Structure formats: C-alpha cells, structure tokens
Amino acid sequence: MASDALIEELSETGENNEIRNNPVALHTLTEGMHHDDIKEFKLKLNWLGYGKSKITPKFGPYFKEQVMKFQSDYQLPITGKIDEETKEKIDSVLLQLDSLDHEEDRLQLLANTLERLGFGEALETSSPDKQRIEASIRNFQSYYHLESTGNVNAETFGKMKTLLLSPYQLGEKNENIIKLKQKLNALGYGRLKVTSKFGSLMEKKLKKFQQDYGLPVSGIADEITISKMKLAQQVKERVTYSNYDVSLKDAVKQKQETMQDDVMSRLDPNNFINDSKKKFYFVDLFRSNVAGSISTLNKLLESDDRLKGKGQTIVEAADRWNINELFLLTHALYPIHPETYLGEGDDISDWTRKVKSHYDSSQNTLYKMYCNPEEIQEGNAQDDTDVEWVTKQMENLYQLYQALDTYTLYLEIPVYRDRPVEKYIRG
DSSP states (O other): OOOHHHHHHHOTTSOOHHHHTOOSOSSOBOTTOBOHHHHHHHHHHHHTTSOOOOOSSBOOHHHHHHHHHHHHHTTOOOOSSBOHHHHHHHHHHHTTOOSOOOOHHHHHHHHHHHHHTTOOTTOOTTSOOHHHHHHHHHHHHHHTTOOOOSSOOHHHHHHHHHHHTOSSSTTOBOTHHHHHHHHHHHTTSOOOOOOSBOOHHHHHHHHHHHHHTTOOOOSOOOHHHHHHHHHHHHEEEEEEEEEOSSOHHHHHHHHTTTOOSOHHHHHOGGGTTTOTTGGGGGBOTTOOOOBSOHHHHHHHHTTOTTTTTOHHHHHHHHHHTTOOHHHHHHHHHSOOOGGGOOOTTOOHHHHHHHHHHTSOTTOOSHHHHHOOHHHHHTTOOOOOOOHHHHHHHHHHHHHHHHTSSSEEEEEEEEEBTTBOOOOOOOO
16 A cells, blocks of 8 residues: 555645555455456465465465365455455464574565565575574664664565555556656656556666666665655756876875875775765756746845845856856855955956866866866876865755755766765765
C-alpha cells in the first residue's frame, strides 16, 4: 500500500481511488480470483517458505497448493482458500520471524529480497552469508529510520512488504505513474511515453536516477526517491570534468612552500566533490543565468537598498558580462575588494564589468583561484591567492544558493592524471 504522503506527493488532489479503495479484503480469496490482496498473501507465504509464487494478483493452482501446505502445517481446515482464519494465522506466524536462522532457503530469500530493494551490493546472492545479510538489513533499517536490529522484525518486514508491493514498480499500472514519467522526462532521464504503465524502460531510467543521486538502486519509486525527484526539479545540476596532464603530486609540490596547512587535503578534489557545501569550490563562476526565478532573487535582495527590486537588472548584467549572478552578488553583499565595491546609485552593468575584469579568464572556479592545474600543466607558477578568502567566498556563495527556491548548479571538476575522480552523487 502506498503511504498517504506518497499519494499526496504524486496526486494534486491527494486522492487515488485505485490505491485507497483497496483495503485488505474482508472476503475469502479463492482459486481463479484476481485481486490486489492476493499479491500480499503470495509475498507473505513466500516469506514463510511456502513456495516461490510469482507476485501477481491471480490466484492460480500453484498458489492454492502452497495455501493448503500452510493450512496443513498449522492444523487449519485444508481448503486451499485464504479465509479470515488463514489470514490471521499467516500474520501471527510472520510476527515470530524476528531473527535469522541458518536455513539455506530462508537466507536465500532474504538475500534476494535485499537485492531487489537495492541493498544487496555486498551480498553473494548465489551463496548468502548470514553476517553480510545482517549488515544489509541494518543498512535497510537505517535508511528507512527503523530500529537497527539486523533482524527482520515486524516493523522491518512491514516496510519491506510495502516496497515489494509498491504500485510504482515494473508491471504496475495506475494514473500516478503518469506523473512519475513526467518528472523523469523533465529531469532529462529519457523520453518516456507518458502512459499509466510502468514498463522496463521506465525502470531503467528510474534506476539511473537513483544511481545518480546515491539512492538504493531498486527501480521502485519509494517516498525517498520521489522526494529526491521533487528536489531535483528545483535544483538542476550540470557537471563537467576537466582532465589535466598533470599529477596531483606536482600540484602539491608547487604549493608546498607557500601554503602552511595540509596541502594534499586542500588540493585533492575528492575531498570536496561529494560534500554538500565544499563542492561549491567547483562552481563555474563565469556561467550566468543560475537563479531559478527573478522573484526569488528579488527576495534575496530585499534587505539591501542598493539592490532592492533589481533582480532582473542583475541577471541581465551578469549575462552580458558572462559572470555567475550569485558570485557577482557576493561582491555587493560581502565586500571584499575596494575596487569591486558597489556604491549607492552605481550603474549595475558598469559595476558588473569591473567585478568581472578583476578575475583572470582561467579563474572560473574558486578551486582554480588557489590551484589552477592548467597553469601547472603549462609550467607556469601561479600567483598565490589567500586561502582564507577563497574559503570565505565559497561559504558566501553556498549561502546565497541556499536562499533560492530553485537554481542551476554548474560544476567544473578537475581530474588529475594520477587521481581518478570519485563518482559525483547529485543532490
């Protein structure tokens, strides 16, 4: 079942009759029936070790056999039907599965389930290991803010069941899938045909999104994935990598004499790339039109009499002189150099030109201001820039971006010859 929050996120009205009006059936489930509740009981009996039923809404002869085996084992009338007594017994037995045992089939089911949910990276599903499975269960519990026990207790099983029966996965069909496809298309993940069916191409694109944003790669659109998709629509990220034929070792050597702190830690891009704040060292300072809307930019400028209501003027000037408008604003809101100060009544375009002329054309990121691999590669000694100033500018820039509802983040990440870059995780 989908949570209310998930339904509300996907549906403008907060309602989805196909999902809401399908509570656990009060009637008896029998062979030949088609009903969504059948999927839930197939999952439960699989979990209890009764067969490996395919999770579909059809009650077939194989599933009937598994129901009869369960009823026989627990001294119930052997009808092959899931009536109220059988339902209650299935649920009571499930509550007893609060620890892992060494039965091979049980471990195999756990390994397959964790892999399906995107938590099987460290598992050998062909030969499941109890300790690794326990670690993966803890990862699952931590990710979904459950008590970290390493055991599949009732709460953990309930969450797994919700995900495995999600209406937002391969083979499902409902109107909210249309909204999911529209989100993926808007984010640049393919050109999905906007229908209510969750097909294999959509699963592939959703997995790519989850991989890019550091989420468990399950292909299931859970509430965390959908929340991240919403955020990704507000914050667009464009990442480029610049490869240099110079080693990080050479860069450190050149800076060793003038930089007093740990040079290696300050120059290694991998120390910043996935830090939510420090990645702003790599913001392209000469890419304009980064603010999502003029109205949110004007809110940012409201408290400054020199800039109040001038969001459009700032954007136009930044675009004319090819400078990031938020980096431009750091010079007005956090004065640094006397020659780039914005006075009352100063012409915005002329001031923007002065700010841009203050920087060398190769200094398009804060990282490059204190270490430009291109200059090292060409054998030129780079002038030393105040590291504290660069750090302060990074923090200022970060704060301005966070004040906006929507923005585009252009990042240029240097790649040294001897230092493979870590995968950038979006968001």
